[in-house]
Amino acid sequence: MQTKLQELRNRLIEVDNLNSATAVLGWDQSTYMPPGGVAARARQMATLQQLAHEKFIDPAVGRLLDDLLPYEEGLPYDSDDASLIRLTRRQYERAVRVPAAFVAEWTGHSAASYQVWADARPRNDFKAVEPYLVKTVDYCHKYADYFPGYEHVADPLIDLADYGMKASTLKTLFAELRRQLVPIVQAITGQPPADDSCLRQRFPEAGQWSFGLEVIKRLGYDMNRGRQDKTHHPFTTKFSIGDVRITTRVNENHLGEALFATIHEAGHAFYELGVNMAFEGTPLASGTSAGVHESQSRLWENRIGRSRGFWEFFYPRLQAAFPDQLGSVALETFYRAINKVERSLIRVEADEVTYNLHVMIRFGLELDLLEGNLAVHDLPEAWRAGYQADLGVTPPDDRDGVMQDVHWYGGGVGGAFQGYTLGNILGAQFYGAALKAHPGIPEQIRQGEFATLHGWLKDNIYHPGSKFTTDELLERVTGEPLRIEPYIRYLRDKYGELYTL
Numbered sequence: 225m226q227t228k229l230q231e232l233r234n235r236l237i238e239v240d241n242l243n244s245a246t247a248v249l250g251w252d253q254s255t256y257m258p259p260g261g262v263a264a265r266a267r268q269m270a271t272l273q274q275l276a277h278e279k280f281i282d283p284a285v286g287r288l289l290d291d292l293l294p295y296e297e298g299l300p301y302d303s304d305d306a307s308l309i310r311l312t313r314r315q316y317e318r319a320v321r322v323p324a325a326f327v328a329e330w331t332g333h334s335a336a337s338y339q340v341w342a343d344a345r346p347r348n349d350f351k352a353v354e355p356y357l358v359k360t361v362d363y364c365h366k367y368a369d370y371f372p373g374y375e376h377v378a379d380p381l382i383d384l385a386d387y388g389m390k391a392s393t394l395k396t397l398f399a400e401l402r403r404q405l406v407p408i409v410q411a412i413t414g415q416p417p418a419d420d421s422c423l424r425q426r427f428p429e430a431g432q433w434s435f436g437l438e439v440i441k442r443l444g445y446d447m448n449r450g451r452q453d454k455t456h457h458p459f460t461t462k463f464s465i466g467d468v469r470i471t472t473r474v475n476e477n478h479l480g481e482a483l484f485a486t487i488h489e490a491g492h493a494f495y496e497l498g499v500n501m502a503f504e505g506t507p508l509a510s511g512t513s514a515g516v517h518e519s520q521s522r523l524w525e526n527r528i529g530r531s532r533g534f535w536e537f538f539y540p541r542l543q544a545a546f547p548d549q550l551g552s553v554a555l556e557t558f559y560r561a562i563n564k565v566e567r568s569l570i571r572v573e574a575d576e577v578t579y580n581l582h583v584m585i586r587f588g589l590e591l592d593l594l595e596g597n598l599a600v601h602d603l604p605e606a607w608r609a610g611y612q613a614d615l616g617v618t619p620p621d622d623r624d625g626v627m628q629d630v631h632w633y634g635g636g637v638g639g640a641f642q643g644y645t646l647g648n649i650l651g652a653q654f655y656g657a658a659l660k661a662h663p664g665i666p667e668q669i670r671q672g673e674f675a676t677l678h679g680w681l682k683d684n685i686y687h688p689g690s691k692f693t694t695d696e697l698l699e700r701v702t703g704e705p706l707r708i709e710p711y712i713r714y715l716r717d718k719y720g721e722l723y724t725l
Contacts, residue, residue, distance in 0.1 A: 225295040229305060232288045235279065236312065237505035242276035244463045246331075251461045251469060253335065254342075255453045262339040270332030277324040280316065289313045304502065307691040311507050314387075321370045330363045334634055341633035342456050350604055350622040353633055358600045361593050364636050368594075377594045381638030385514040386646060387693055391591060394642050397708070398584050401645065404712050409578055412565045412723045413616075420561035422553045423479045427546055432474055435545045436486035439538060443524065444678040445470075445490045449497055457630040458485040458572070460492035460521075465504050468496045479546075480562060481573060484525050491524035492517055494678065498686025508689040514639075516694055518647025519654055520685065526576050527655050527714070528669065528677075532559050537672035563722055567615040569624050577719055578615065580648060585610040586629070586641040594638050650698065652711035654685060657702045 246269050253265050292309050299306035337356040344352035364381055371380040376391035383389065433452075441447065455471040462468045470489035474482040495511050503509040511517040528534055535542075539558060543550045550558065565575045571582040589606060592598035598606055607626040612618045619625030627633075631640040658680045659665055665677050684701050698706060716725060 225292065228288055228291050229295070229309075232285070232292065232309075232312065233506060235282070235285055235288070236507065239276050239280045240505045240509075242272050242279065246272040246276070247461050247463055250335070251463075251471075253338065254455045254457075254459065255471060259339060259343065262336060265339075266332040266335035269335050270328040273331040274324045274328035277319065277322070277327040281320045281324070285312075285316055286320070289316060302691065304500075304508070304691070308503075308506055308508055311690055315507055318371075318383075322367065326366065326370075330367070330636075333359060333363065334636075338630065338634035341627065341630060345456070345623055345627045348621045348623040348627075350627060353627065354600055357603070357632060357637075360632060361600060361637050364594060364638050367636075368638075376591075378591055378638040381594075381636055382642065383639070385639040385643055387513055388695060389515075389642070389646075394587065397706075398580075398587065398645065401580060401649075401708055401712075402584060404708070405577070405580060405715075408715060408719070408725065409565070409567075409581070411725055412577060412719060413567055415723055417566055418560040418564040418722070419557065420564045422550060422558055423561050424477060425479075425549045426476055427479045427549060429474045429476055431545050432476075432479065432482045435542060436472065436483055438541070439483070439529075440470075440486055440490040442672060443487070443490060443494075443528075443674050445493060446497060450493055452486065452489075458489050459630075460489045460496070462496045462510070465497065465499055465501055465509060468493045478573075479549075484529060484562075485572065487529040488521045488525040491521035494524070494681070495520045495686050498682040499689040500687050503689045508691060510690050512688075512690050512692060512697055513646075513694045514643025515646030515650055516685070516697060518643045519650035520647075520681070522644070522647045523651035523655055527651060528674075530562055530576070531666075531669065533666055533670040535559055535562075536670045560722060563719070565719065565723070567617050569611065569617055569619050570628055572629075576648075577715060580645045581614050583641050583645045585614055590638050590640065646694075646706075649706060649708050649711045650694070652714050653698065653702045653704060653707065654681070656710050657684070 249265060249269050249272070253262070257265060289309065289312060296306045296309040301307075333356070337353070337360060340356055341353050344350070365377065368374060368377045368380045374380055378391045382391060382394070437447075437452065440452075449466050450468050450470065452470050452472060454473060456473065458470070458472045460468065460470050470486070470493050472482050472485045472489060492511075495517055499509050511520075535555060535558065539555050542558075543553075563575065565577045567578060568574055571579070571586075574582050585607075589598065589603065589610065592606070593600065593603070604622050604626045608618050611625070629641075658677060661680060662676050668674070668676055685697070688697065692700065695705065698704065719725065
């Protein structure tokens with residue numbers, strides 16, 4: 225059986241090599257590639273993804289999985305070998321339903337669509353991306369049709385990102401979360417807003433860049449296995465466990481944008497860099513789901529990066545980096561500024577209290593698009609109506625409205641956003657478990673020490689890679705199912721100190 229298992233590993237590594245090459249091309253397109261290369265880049269990525277898909281759905285892989293079934297059944301469920309066979313079978317059974325030619329077409333379209341979006345967003349030109357988005361919705365329908373019998377057309381797409389989740393489950397979860405969040409938002413936004421003028425000064429790019437790198441290195445980002453570059457919309461990409469890169473964007477007139485995006489993406493990178501090296505090149509060598517991945521980025525960005533203890537350590541260093549801007553600004557003023565709650569337009573800049581409303585608006589629009597209740601042509605107006613209804617603000621243009629996020633223009637519609645809110649909920653449960661194991665973590669954070677927290681997360685979340693589903697991992701780490709109460713309690717406790725609740 226070991227010979228067959230090694231043969232399976234070898235085939236999986238070949239597939240991973242092609243996928244990683246595609247990731248390199250995607251990273252280059254989003255960072256350094258001149259716009260003139262987009263047509264060729266779309267072809268190149270399409271070819272690589274078609275080859276990877278063909279290799280993975282080769283009948284020989286199916287025969288190996290069948291031959292290895294008795295071996296898998298004789299192993300403990302959580303053994304590495306059993307987990308590899310089980311996960312590969314699950315992915316294989318999904319992949320064989322989808323033709324390789326379709327994968328190539330969709331990949332090529334996504335690469336072309338991304339470049340159109342990157343060029344059109346600064347010009348506020350939704351009409352330029354509209355036909356591409358129409359085609360994207362069509363591709364998503366075609367993908368779902370390869371999985372007949374679904375409960376909702378979005379379910380196969382949601383399952384790609386968050387295995388086991390369905391639209392119906394998410395709608396129920398989001399409805400309850402909204403019920404508890406809206407009164408908090410209303411209570412806070414009915415009070416005088418925090419003064420965040422200290423963040424809205426000119427902060428030269430070089431200083432922001434250097435400080436952001438200082439922070440994430442202190443948190444544990446290994447620059448020998450990673451790097452940071454600029455892009456239109458921040459993201460993290462992995463070429464191997466030894467090469468996980470992050471990106472950010474810098475606004476010289478607002479300190480928070482680059483800083484918190486950098487911490488957010490570093491959280492994603494910590495996850496991928498912490499996977500068991502023995503899993504390299506196999507399906508196990510990645511995060512469990514979008515929700516678990518976002519639990520790490522959102523945890524580091526918000527639970528840690530926006531905490532008072534974090535800034536008790538880092539704020540004197542930030543003042544030293546920007547003495548003219550922050551030298552006379554008190555820590556408490558800065559802390560309240562970075563935690564200002566307001567009804568705003570931009571998801572990635574939204575505060576913790578209103579953030580999930582941004583996600584829910586997008587999730588609802590995705591369902592409407594896929595159900596055929598909303599035409600792409602009418603999406604900008606539906607976006608404006610959603611923001612006015614849920615957040616009481618209306619985007620002045622499409623650039624900061626329907627075009628602000630890259631997800632629909634560089635990937636798919638359906639399953640693109642729910643991971644962020646799932647991550648907020650999961651992160652609260654994971655952090656609670658970390659504190660139970662190590663009650664001294666908050667004091668260590670005040671001292672600028674993050675090794676205990678990072679180490680606990682690595683041992684419990686990162687190292688297993690994709691061995692377990694989200695539900696399984698959550699149960700193993702916390703002993704609980706998915707619960708919104710710890711997250712709501714965290715928001716009430718933190719913002720109850722900043723505002724009257």
